Amino acid sequence: MTRIGIIGAGAAAAAAAWAIDTHSDATITVVEKSGGLCGRAATRRRGAVTYDYGANYLTAADDRVVDLMTETLDTEGLVDIDQPVYTFDSASHVTEGRDTDEHKWSYEQGLTQIAKRLFGRTAATVHRNTKATAIHRRGDRWEIVAGAERFGPFDSLLVNPPAPQTAALLADSTWDDPLRAELTTALETVDFRTVWTAIVGYPFEIERPYYALVNTDKSHAIGWIAREECKPGHVPAGESVLLIQASHDWSVTHYDDPPAENVTRLAEMASTILDDERLATPAWSDWQGWRYAQPETDAPTALLRAAEGHDLYCLGDWTVGTPRLHGALRSGLEIADRVRQSR
Structure with missing residues (x-):
């Protein structure tokens, strides 16, 4: 029986695990450093409030992903944001934007439902709060090192973290092949956008005709402001939550x-952008720093494909040049295809 190891339980890993489990008899082991699932498509709850504090929503930009969401997974609790996205400039001037996303999906319970529902349809074993610190090549098999723990051996290893974190795993690997050093160096040079996010709540409603604002001239300290109450089921009536x-x-x-x-x-x-001085003093707040939020440069595709010849697969939005949630899911589905074809 084929044994598959996966580092990270992000959206790409969840899609890959589901597709492999559905179409083969492989056993799948996942190690995830956090206590949650779905990576940067992350959700928190604060009392009756639910908020997606990483990726804001999923678009319908990929047919396979749309089928996954609407045909494969249970659509109970799937919600669509009706309000458009407007723009603002460096002078905080707000104008109607061009909302090109046909759908802006989340769930009443938040975007983490994507990974929870995908992993829930598999027999995969997921070890949470287990941080992979190195990967080793033992003959023609892979092993995951997580502190004092060892997982494996695996016939194929799928690695879901962003490129710089994957490079760090490779740097400490015992994989004795010239490709390791070349791939490590290439992954270290993949640039990512860093995003620091504030989540702020208010005991009153913010009346606006838009769901979110995006800074188009890239000259403001804020890049994006979203109203979480526009997602059905996320914020109680009479309250508002902003993701900044x-x-x-x-x-x-x-x-x-x-x-x-x-x-x-x-x-x-x-508060200046939305022209409401009340917003400067929220009733409560939360925050999250994403050091590797979105890929800014292309992945070394040729080297990634060469690594697949050694049963090492990198997956995630950064590998497909689509820095959005649907790109991550598509990456996982495509990697699953190639893993199955190699066996």
Whole structure:
């Protein structure tokens, strides 16, 4: 029986695990450093409030992903954001935008439902709070090292973390092949956008004709503001929740500043953009720093394919040049195809 190891339980890994499990008799073992699932498509709950604090929604930009969401997975709780996305510039001037996304999907329970439902349809064993620290090649098999724990051997190894984190795993690998060093160096040079996010809640409704605002001239400290109450089931009536994503430059500069100070700064700037001074003093707040939020440069595709010849597969939105949630899911489905074809 084929044994598959997966590092990371993000959206790509979940899609790959489902597709492999559905079409083969492979055994699948997943190690995930956090206590949750779905990676940057992350959801938290605060009392009666639910908010997606990483990826904001899933689009219908890929046919296989649409089929996965609407035909394969249970659509109970699947919600679509009706309001459009507007734009704002460096002077905080808001204008109607061009909303090109046909659908903006989440779930009443949040985007983590994607991975939960996919893994729930498999027999995969998922080890949460288990951080992979290295990968080893033993003959023609792979092994995952997670502190004092060892997982494997595996016939194929799928690696879901962003390129720089995958490079770190390879750097400590015992894989004795010239491709290891070449691939490690190439992955270290894949650039990612850093995003520091503030989540702020208010005991009143914010009346606006849009779901979100995106900064189009890339000259503002804030890149994106979204109204979580536009997602059915996320925010109780009479309340509002804003997700405020800082720009890359601002996020890098302030990444290690005290979170409370960052939240205050971002809330004040958001209040100016939305022209409502009440928004400068939220009733509650949360935050998240994403050091590797979105890929900015192309992946070394030729080297990634060469690694697949050694049963090592990298997956995630950064591998397919589509830095959005549907890109991650598509990556997982395509990798599953190639894993099955190799066996």
